[in-house]
Every structure is written in C-alpha cells, then in structure tokens.
Amino acid sequence: MAKKPSPRTTKGGKPAARRKAVQKKAPEATPEDLIQYYKDMLMMRRFEEKAGQMYGMGLIGGFCHLYIGQEAVVTGIQAELKDGDSILTSYRDHAHMLACDIDPKVILAELTGRSTGISKGKGGSMHMFSVEHGFYGGHGIVGAQVPIGAGLGFAHKYRGTDNVSVVYFGDGAVNQGQVYESFNMARLWNLPVIFVIENNQYAMGTSLARASSEVELFRRGESFKIEGEAVDGMDVLAVREAASRAVAKCRAGEGPVLLEMKTYRYRGHSMSDPAKYRSKEEVSKMRAEFDPIDQVKNRILDNKIMTEDELKAIDKEIKAVVSEAADFATTSPEPDPSELYTDVLVAE
Numbered sequence: 091m092a093k094k095p096s097p098r099t100t101k102g103g104k105p106a107a108r109r110k111a112v113q114k115k116a117p118e119a120t121p122e123d124l125i126q127y128y129k130d131m132l133m134m135r136r137f138e139e140k141a142g143q144m145y146g147m148g149l150i151g152g153f154c155h156l157y158i159g160q161e162a163v164v165t166g167i168q169a170e171l172k173d174g175d176s177i178l179t180s181y182r183d184h185a186h187m188l189a190c191d192i193d194p195k196v197i198l199a200e201l202t203g204r205s206t207g208i209s210k211g212k213g214g215s216m217h218m219f220s221v222e223h224g225f226y227g228g229h230g231i232v233g234a235q236v237p238i239g240a241g242l243g244f245a246h247k248y249r250g251t252d253n254v255s256v257v258y259f260g261d262g263a264v265n266q267g268q269v270y271e272s273f274n275m276a277r278l279w280n281l282p283v284i285f286v287i288e289n290n291q292y293a294m295g296t297s298l299a300r301a302s303s304e305v306e307l308f309r310r311g312e313s314f315k316i317e318g319e320a321v322d323g324m325d326v327l328a329v330r331e332a333a334s335r336a337v338a339k340c341r342a343g344e345g346p347v348l349l350e351m352k353t354y355r356y357r358g359h360s361m362s363d364p365a366k367y368r369s370k371e372e373v374s375k376m377r378a379e380f381d382p383i384d385q386v387k388n389r390i391l392d393n394k395i396m397t398e399d400e401l402k403a404i405d406k407e408i409k410a411v412v413s414e415a416a417d418f419a420t421t422s423p424e425p426d427p428s429e430l431y432t433d434v435l436v437a438e
Contacts, residue, residue, distance in 0.1 A: 162382035166329025179258035204422035233263035243281035262293025282340035308350035323351030
C-alpha cells in the first residue's frame with residue numbers, strides 16, 4: 091500500500107513550512123490584550139462547538155464548515171483594524187462575523203434557517219453579510235471573494251480614506267486564476283488590500299504538497315511585486331504583529347500586502363467530512379502543542395494575570411451566551427413562504 095501523502099514535515103512532526111514561521115519570536119502584550127484575545131477566541135470555539143452539536147442534531151441543514159483551531163488568525167488581524175475597514179471571507183465565516191461584533195444570536199438563527207437570522211434564514215453560512223459591521227460575506231464560491239476584496243480596496247482608495255480591505259481565503263483557493271488577476275490589479279493600482287491566505291494544510295481532503303508546486307504560499311505575490319510574509323497563524327500575538335505591519339503599509343498607500351497564516355483546522359473540511367486523509371496522531375499533536383487558545387491561556391497563567399478559576403468563570407459565562415443564542419435560534423419562527431419572493435434580483 092502506498093504511503094499516504096502528507097504535508098512536508100520535520101522529524102518532530104511539524105509541517106516544514108510552518109517551522110520557518112515559528113522561528114520568529116512573538117511580541118509581548120498587555121494583560122488586558124491577553125484577556126480580550128482569550129475571550130474572543132473562546133467565544134469562537136464554544137460557538138463552533140455548539141454549531142457542530144446542532145448540526146449533529148439535525149437543526150442545521152446543508153453544509154457547515156467550522157473554524158475550530160484557526161481562531162488566532164482572525165482575532166489577531168481584527169485587533170489592528172478600525173471602523174470603516176472591510177473584511178470578507180469564504181463559507182468558513184462564523185468566527186469572522188463574531189470578530190466583527192455581530193450578535194451570535196443572529197448567526198445561529200441564520201444557520202438554523204430562522205427568520206431572525208442575519209439573512210432572514212434564507213442564506214445559511216454561505217450567504218451572510220453586514221455592511222454595518224464591515225463584513226462583506228460569507229461567500230459560497232471558493233475564491234470568489236478575492237476579486238471582491240480587491241474591489242473594496244479600490245473603493246477605499248477612490249474615496250480617499252485610509253481604510254483597508256482584508257480578504258481571507260484558503261490554500262485551496264490560492265491556485266485559482268481570479269486570485270492572480272486580483273493580485274495584478276491590486277499591485278498595478280497600489281490598492282490597500284491585505285490578502286490573507288489561511289493555510290490550514292488541507293484543501294478539503296488534499297494536502298498542500300499534493301496540489302501545489304510551490305508550498306511557500308507567501309511567495310505567490312512575488313511575480314506581481316507584492317510583499318509577502320509567512321506567519322505562525324496559531325499564535326495570536328504573531329498574527330497581530332504581522333497584521334500591524336501590513337495595515338500600516340496599506341494605510342500609508344504602500345499596499346497591497348500578502349500574509350500567509352500557517353494554521354490548522356481540527357475538524358474535517360465540513361461536518362460531513364470524516365477527515366480520514368490525516369492521522370489522529372497528527373491532529374492530536376497540533377491540539378496538544380499549538381492550540382491558539384491554550385497558548386494565550388498559558389501566557390495569562392504564567393504571568394499570574396488571572397487564576398485557573400477565573401479563566402473557568404470566563405468559560406462559563408461564554409457558554410451561557412452561546413446557549414442563549416442557541417435557544418433564540420431554535421425558538422425563532424421559520425421564514426414566511428412569501429419571503430421566497432423578496433431579496434431576489436431578476437434581470438429585465
């Protein structure tokens with residue numbers, strides 16, 4: 091039997107490309123920062139766990155793509171953004187919405203197809219949107235958000251603001267032509283766009299090394315003269331530091347910038363994916379040694395900022411918020427049949 095392909099690894103089992111990223115020492119943070127990042131990432135984790143549970147109970151239909159393991163990426167980048175900035179991503183978007191301070195109730199209500207959902211229960215996780223919060227989707231087509239993100243960057247520049255556009259996409263989208271067309275235009279017009287590749291090592295069930303001739307994804311912008319950086323995407327402080335540099339460049343009119351976040355998802359591509367293309371040992375090792383929430387938790391405990399009991403109290407509060415959101419979602423009514431004819435664009 092042929093040996094199962096896997097990401098390039100070191101003797102210690104770490105993906106080789108990731109090893110290069112973690113050589114950089116992460117910066118320090120204030121106690122307030124660490125506590126906030128812990129709360130933000132724990133909210134994402136508990137929300138996604140509840141979504142997975144509700145999917146298993148049949149309360150969420152269709153597909154459900156969870157972000158568990160990748161929380162440090164969006165948390166660290168969001169820490170450097172301000173009002174007026176825009177973000178957009180693909181269908182693995184629940185955590186990105188929470189990072190934009192969107193109410194977990196309307197997100198879970200959307201996932202369960204209820205009229206109180208952010209898209210009136212008609213979109214699910216692949217069609218969520220909130221201009222008010224600077225969140226421009228939630229896109230169901232792989233890579234389709236990348237040219238839209240470039241367009242938002244153009245809008246910021248055209249209006250003469252110093253706002254930036256952050257567009258997230260996965261390693262599975264990075265080989266698409268529309269991504270390179272976006273790189274070209276963004277560089278040609280010096281748009282304030284931060285292209286964030288969330289490299290979680292697997293495009294659905296295919297490892298990066300099997301699908302890409304160049305696995306150092308931060309180099310993908312070189313032919314367009316776009317500066318790239320590889321970042322330890324499991325460390326929220328390393329992410330924040332890289333985001334700070336990228337945002338400063340874009341606000342100064344020196345964009346675009348490309349960031350490759352070397353991260354890892356613990357669950358399958360979607361809830362229907364048993365993820366048999368990788369070993370349990372690989373997943374367990376990433377959980378045990380690189381979990382983004384545990385890294386912040388250990389910093390808090392090591393620096394005696396909070397006690398174990400105080401952190402458990404935070405967890406309890408967050409679980410209560412998520413539980414309340416689930417109750418709201420499951421007790422809200424389904425959309426009225428007349429909603430089938432609203433919010434529909436029809437060509438003349």
